[in-house]
Amino acid sequence: MRVEFILNGRRVAVDVEPSETLLNTLRFKLRVKSVKRGCERGECGSCTILLDGQPVTSCMLLTLQVEGREVTTVEGLEKDDLFRRLVEYFIEEGAIQCGFCTPGILLTAWAGLKQGRFKSVDDVREYVANLCRCTGYVKIINAIYKAATGVAGR
Amino acid sequence: MYRLPEYDYYKPRNLEEALKLLDKLGDARVLAGGTDLILDMKTGRYKPRSVIDIGGLKELKYIIDTGEALRIGALTTIQELVDSPIVHSKTPLLWEAAIRFAYWQIRNMATIGGNLCNASPAADTAPPLLVYNAVVKAASLSGERYIPIGDFFLGPRHVSLGRSELLVEVIVPYKSLEKYGSAYAKIGRRRGHDISVVAAAAAIRVEDGLIADARVALNSIAPTPVRARSVEKYLVGRRPGIEVFREASKLVSSDVSPITDVRAPAEYRLHAAMVLVEDLLLESYKRSFRGGQE
Numbered sequence: 001m002r003v004e005f006i007l008n009g010r011r012v013a014v015d016v017e018p019s020e021t022l023l024n025t026l027r028f029k030l031r032v033k034s035v036k037r038g039c040e041r042g043e044c045g046s047c048t049i050l051l052d053g054q055p056v057t058s059c060m061l062l063t064l065q066v067e068g069r070e071v072t073t074v075e076g077l078e079k080d081d082l083f084r085r086l087v088e089y090f091i092e093e094g095a096i097q098c099g100f101c102t103p104g105i106l107l108t109a110w111a112g113l114k115q116g117r118f119k120s121v122d123d124v125r126e127y128v129a130n131l132c133r134c135t136g137y138v139k140i141i142n143a144i145y146k147a148a149t150g151v152a153g154r
Numbered sequence: 155m156y157r158l159p160e161y162d163y164y165k166p167r168n169l170e171e172a173l174k175l176l177d178k179l180g181d182a183r184v185l186a187g188g189t190d191l192i193l194d195m196k197t198g199r200y201k202p203r204s205v206i207d208i209g210g211l212k213e214l215k216y217i218i219d220t221g222e223a224l225r226i227g228a229l230t231t232i233q234e235l236v237d238s239p240i241v242h243s244k245t246p247l248l249w250e251a252a253i254r255f256a257y258w259q260i261r262n263m264a265t266i267g268g269n270l271c272n273a274s275p276a277a278d279t280a281p282p283l284l285v286y287n288a289v290v291k292a293a294s295l296s297g298e299r300y301i302p303i304g305d306f307f308l309g310p311r312h313v314s315l316g317r318s319e320l321l322v323e324v325i326v327p328y329k330s331l332e333k334y335g336s337a338y339a340k341i342g343r344r345r346g347h348d349i350s351v352v353a354a355a356a357a358i359r360v361e362d363g364l365i366a367d368a369r370v371a372l373n374s375i376a377p378t379p380v381r382a383r384s385v386e387k388y389l390v391g392r393r394p395g396i397e398v399f400r401e402a403s404k405l406v407s408s409d410v411s412p413i414t415d416v417r418a419p420a421e422y423r424l425h426a427a428m429v430l431v432e433d434l435l436l437e438s439y440k441r442s443f444r445g446g447q448e
Contacts (some may be wrong), residue, residue: 001163018205019158021192040156041193042260054233060192061263062185064163065209078168110260127348129257 005066007032008076014063015143021057022066027071034074034103038131048104049073055108059102074103083110086147093143097134105130109144118148156196165207167230169293169322172208175425177202177295177318186268189260203215214267214322217241223327230269230318232279236261242435244328245376247282247355250338254278257347265444267321270306271312273378273406280379281355282338282370286331291323300325321337334367335442338436341426343417350374351418352427356434357391358443365389368402370434374417375410375427382409385431395440 004013009031012028014029023040026032035058037045042060049058050072077083085107089095096102098126105128112118116128125137132140164179166172176182183202185191186209188277194200208214214229220238226235235241235252242249255261255269255278269279270290280303288303292315301314308314315321342348353371358365370382378384384405392398410425 014391018163019160019195021158037155040196042189045257046257046260051262053261056262057259060189060260062163062188062192062207064165065188065207067165110425114260126253126257129259 002063003064005068006070008099018064019064020063022063022071026058026071026151030046032073032075036100036103037081040098040131043131045104045108046100046101048107049131050107050111053111053114057109063088071128072107077107077110078081080110082147084114086110086113086144089147090140093139095139095148096134097132101130105132105140109147113143113148118145119146126147129139138142158192158195159198159201161195161202162204163207163239164204164332165210167210167446169211169320171212171319172206172211173293173295173320174206175206176320179206180205180317182209184219184271185227186265187231187263188268189256189264190268190272190274201398208320210282223325226266226324227324228324229265229321230267232256232264232266232269233258233261235266240284243283245286246324247336247338247357248279248290248326249355251278251282251340251355253355254340254384266324269314270303270324271321273300273307273309273313275310276349276353276374276377277338277379278353278373281353281371281373283326284379284381285355285357286326286328286338287369288327289325290321291325292319293322293344294319299324301373304381309377317424331334331357333442334369335438335440337437337441339430339434341430349417352412352423352430354430354434356426356431358394358416358438359443360394360439363393365392365394365398368435370406372406372427374409375412375423377411380409382406382431384408389435396436399439402435403428406431 015043023129026035036046038044040059108128180206214227216227218225232255283303285377289300334357338355342352343350352374357369359367366385370385373379387404390404412420414420
């Protein structure tokens with residue numbers, strides 16, 4: 001079946017099976033490799049994308065479900081000021097080890113910042129629940145909260 | 155890598171079309187948010203011939219305050235409940251269940267109607283809805299009917315909807331609970347973002363120093379989410395107090411039939427349920443003379 005949607009600001013059209021998940025379409029047909037295949041059960045958050053601005057796990061979506069909608073991955077935010085600032089905080093805090101969870105976390109954090117959801121560190125913990133198997137989360141949470149409060153350096 | 159089974163995919167443009175499809179297609183599954191169905195198809199629990207994707211039906215996405223009840227469209231997402239000031243102020247138990255529901259990404263997809271129709275014994279929205287005596291509206295080509303939430307769950311993954319019926323609305327009467335104190339809590343294996351080991355909601359109303367009404371509901375501890383009727387019956391007419399709440403909470407065992415699974419052994423579940431009920435009754439009682447819920 002033919003499906004059309006907006007990927008990072010550009011209209012794309014692709015032929016998919018009804019049983020195809022958005023995760024697989026993005027990775028294997030559209031070559032968007034920042035979207036990671038982790039648990040494939042909606043638990044880890046590594047495959048997070050933004051659907052009309054809201055973070056969702058692309059392993060739990062059929063590609064056909066996003067017909068006509070806007071899909072954003074980190075590639076689509078490269079020039080966004082807030083996103084660049086967020087990345088700077090990640091670098092400054094050393095909030096990355098293997099990097100596998102990073103794109104999903106950046107997207108979730110960016111959406112949370114954009115929507116003003118982080119009034120406290122606990123809000124960051126509540127809303128950015130993506131799994132990371134390396135860092136122990138502290139640096140990630142700090143980086144995001146710094147971005148939310150705009151506090152530079154420490 | 156998981157593979158989904160093959161099926162025919164249908165995307166109705168409006169409710170009418172959806173009901174016609176449901177009526178026409180025999181072996182069909184309704185796809186709302188997909189957070190249960192997609193996983194259940196990946197693991198092979200369901201292999202439907204057809205999938206009807208109702209996700210695009212905007213007419214089933216709303217929260218309306220009638221002054222007596224909230225009318226919530228079946229496709230309202232769990233995060234939309236979290237973000238709704240009306241849900242927060244009028245139905246705080248439902249709001250608390252929503253904020254403790256999985257995590258953000260899943261809440262952005264999962265819908266209240268899907269959570270109920272999937273009929274997991276662990277359905278997060280069920281305990282509060284049972285306490286509010288919610289009613290669900292089912293629609294089919296032959297019309298509409300209303301089903302009290304207490305009659306909705308028949309067993310694990312089994313609800314009292316006919317083959318060609320669709321759950322379209324959840325009605326949550328809150329006005330009648332205004333003089334109650336109420337509380338909700340969920341126990342998972344970790345603090346957040348997990349399927350419950352047991353969750354419970356409670357509400358009590360005290361009149362002239364005696365308990366006039368009590369409502370207690372739990373999930374994950376019986377084939378369906380349940381009201382703890384023995385606990386409720388014991389409480390009515392008694393003077394509220396820690397001892398009474400403790401005795402009442404012991405009666406949970408006659409209302410439930412916990413099982414052992416990957417999340418917890420049956421004995422733990424039952425013990426946790428009793429502790430939870432006792433705590434929630436006490437908290438509800440405190441809140442009942444502080445002007446209700448908070």
